[in-house]
Amino acid sequence: MLSERQQLILQMIIEDYVHSAEPVGSRTISKRGQVKFSPATIRNEMSDLEDLGFLEQPHTSAGRIPSQKGYRFYVDHLLNPSGLASVEVMELQKMYVDTIDEMERMVQQTAQILSSLTNYTSLVLGPQVQEVKLRHIQLIPLTERSAVAILVTDKGHVENKTVSVPEGISTEEISKFVEILNKRMVGVPMNHLKSRLYSEIMSELRRYMEHYDEVMTLFNQILQSGHDGRVYLGGTAKILNQPEFQNIDKLRPLLDMLEANDTVIQLLNQQAAPGIQVRIGLENEMESLKDCSLVTATYQINGKPVGTIGVLGPTRMDYGHVISVMGHFANRMSEQLTRLHK
Amino acid sequence: MLSERQQLILQMIIEDYVHSAEPVGSRTISKRGQVKFSPATIRNEMSDLEDLGFLEQPHTSAGRIPSQKGYRFYVDHLLNPSGLASVEVMELQKMYVDTIDEMERMVQQTAQILSSLTNYTSLVLGPQVQEVKLRHIQLIPLTERSAVAILVTDKGHVENKTVSVPEGISTEEISKFVEILNKRMVGVPMNHLKSRLYSEIMSELRRYMEHYDEVMTLFNQILQSGHDGRVYLGGTAKILNQPEFQNIDKLRPLLDMLEANDTVIQLLNQQAAPGIQVRIGLENEMESLKDCSLVTATYQINGKPVGTIGVLGPTRMDYGHVISVMGHFANRMSEQLTRLHK
DNA sequence: TGTTAGCACTCTCATTCATCGAGTGCTAAT
DNA sequence: ATTAGCACTCGATGAATGAGAGTGCTAACA
DSSP states (O other): OOOHHHHHHHHHHHHHHHHHOSOBOHHHHHHTSSSOOOHHHHHHHHHHHHHHTSEEOSSTTSOBEEOHHHHHHIIIIIOOOOOOOHHHHHHHHHHHHTTOOSHHHHHHHHHHHHHHHHSSEEEEEOOOOOSOBEEEEEEEESSSSEEEEEEEETTSOEEEEEEEOOTTOOHHHHHHHHHHHHHHTTTSBGGGHHHHIIIIIHHHHHHHOSSHHHHHHHHHHHHOOOOOOOEEEEOGGGGGGSGGGOSHHHHHHHHHHHHOHHHHHHHHHTOOSSSEEEEEGGGGOOGGGTTEEEEEEEEEETTEEEEEEEEEEESSOOHHHHHHHHHHHHHHHHHHHHHHTO | OOOHHHHHHHHHHHHHHHHHOSOBOHHHHHHTSSSOOOHHHHHHHHHHHHHHTSEEOSSTTSOBEEOHHHHHHIIIIIOOOOOOOHHHHHHHHHHHHTTOOOHHHHHHHHHHHHHHHHSSEEEEEOOOOOSOBEEEEEEEESSSSEEEEEEEETTSOEEEEEEEOOTTOOHHHHHHHHHHHHHHTTTSBGGGHHHHIIIIIHHHHHHHOSSHHHHHHHHHHHHOOOOOOOEEEEOGGGGGGSGGGOSHHHHHHHHHHHHOHHHHHHHHHTOOSSSEEEEEGGGGOOGGGTTEEEEEEEEEETTEEEEEEEEEEESSOOHHHHHHHHHHHHHHHHHHHHHHTO
16 A cells, blocks of 8 residues: 555654654655655655655644554554664673562562663563462461461462451461361462352361351451552653653653553553554553553463563654564563473 | 741741742732731841841842741741641541551552642651561472472561572471471571571581581572562652642652662661651752752651651642641551551 | 831843744646 | 755744833831
């Protein structure tokens, strides 16, 4: 549908605009050697591209800037991911060599590095503990009336919670209860724990437990956690580098959004298929992101996607660079995490 | 040193400026009833106050604004903390009633509430786990080569870490090792664990352990944590509400600073004495805070200070309100935390 | 002696206006 | 199909202007 030449011109406009953040004029393109036509010819093509919706004009006598559709076409058809500069690869490696052996911390660091390599804001969604099974459960008394409950999953993730011990239960009863749980519930997916308890071992509990109700209260307290899926941000202030956000009123909705954890989680969770995904402007379905693009990728443990990393920048974003950085990143993270958990 | 009238005028200027963010003129003060002098008289006093360094003039023909010294005087001598509006007290209570029974999470929430009540950015330094003693240690195997180490402190804080198990050690050896630790190390302050191990039970270990070196490797891995002293921010974007930070160039250093965790920790740690502390402008010893004030307070567990909360706003800050909110907050937090930990 | 009225002066801010230049669109020539 | 040429548009820049807010000073007043 688009001629060779149109594609070339579109590409040049986008790549120029990505760096200059200024509307691109016909003369600029013509001078750049790459294409050997006069400004007038280019003007004609640009006019056509505008009619087709790939470009737009801020006002009558300015150059053209890419439209959302233009970026989309660029990402889908014109982009050949630039390789990483060797400096970048080195930095990447260095960061991961430093024995980051605790999962949570690694994820957090990832956000930092990702942001510093791309110069945009990064969003990282910690590993979602889905389909994770109980490996071990334990209750450690602190006082007569409180205790720490510890749940360990088969992936090595640990959740802990301080619970208050209902009056009337004896220490023996508690340890008996925990013992039963460890005997019968290990291997059960975390999100099924509750129903499994009710369906399968209720009767057994009733038999052993004198204070059945209190024990159940305790149990419910323990399960009320769900710590998973935390978000880490990196380089929030990097947004300020972008000329399009020099205006406070543009800035505010963005910062507000980044502060609302839930929104960010929702945003990152929209990535369904594995691989790298680019969402441009309003494709994100959030008004506050209408001038932003979000590049996301999933990372895996043992080939199963467990989390998402993302880079948030202006629609005028260096897609090639970001995409290649993301690719490397997702791979490295997946490797590391997999190695970490078996 | 300052006459009654001068103090009154200074106070009025500050309180006006805090809300208007505009230089205050003599007529404005005169009109306000509070003081029954003509603009001209007030002008004279203002001129004196400027000579004394309590006020400054943005330019020749503008009103006056308080100087850093002016704020300092105000905070030290003129401030009578306004009580909390009952709405605020209610919100405060509501937040804490909702079973926040996990320490970490409570601290995090505190940042949110603090910010929403003051309309400034809040900084909260999580409880510093000093002088905390080991209550229980456990190692849960995941695979042959990895395990999760769990340390529970006497305050109910849980730290966990995935460790790799050195080749050659048997399961029995590990559980024997853990058993020894639990027998001999419980009650030892966390930061003395290492030295205690070397000084006291090394010989015992040598006797029981076939693979002594490997066990020590494992132990060192376990101790390499130190998770304490995390920072939580609330309402970062609130800075944008302040007219003095509408300018991106003023904004950037601030956001940069807030993003650097270490800096924030350092900032909050500068509070030595318990109680509420107000640091105005450059008193913070950070260039990026020259137009900001920081109100901090410590919170306690059993009367011992363990952490700091802070509110960051422009020097033109509603000190009275912030201070009273902070007071209530620090108290409530201390109560809660103390109750939580025995 | 402390207070006030009056007035000239200063400085900022918003508005207006003219100018400049980048860039387009169209037409006619190649 | 391409290009040169030219009139035209529109934002950005900067100077000029006037209004408004507020001061500092002087002289009058209680």
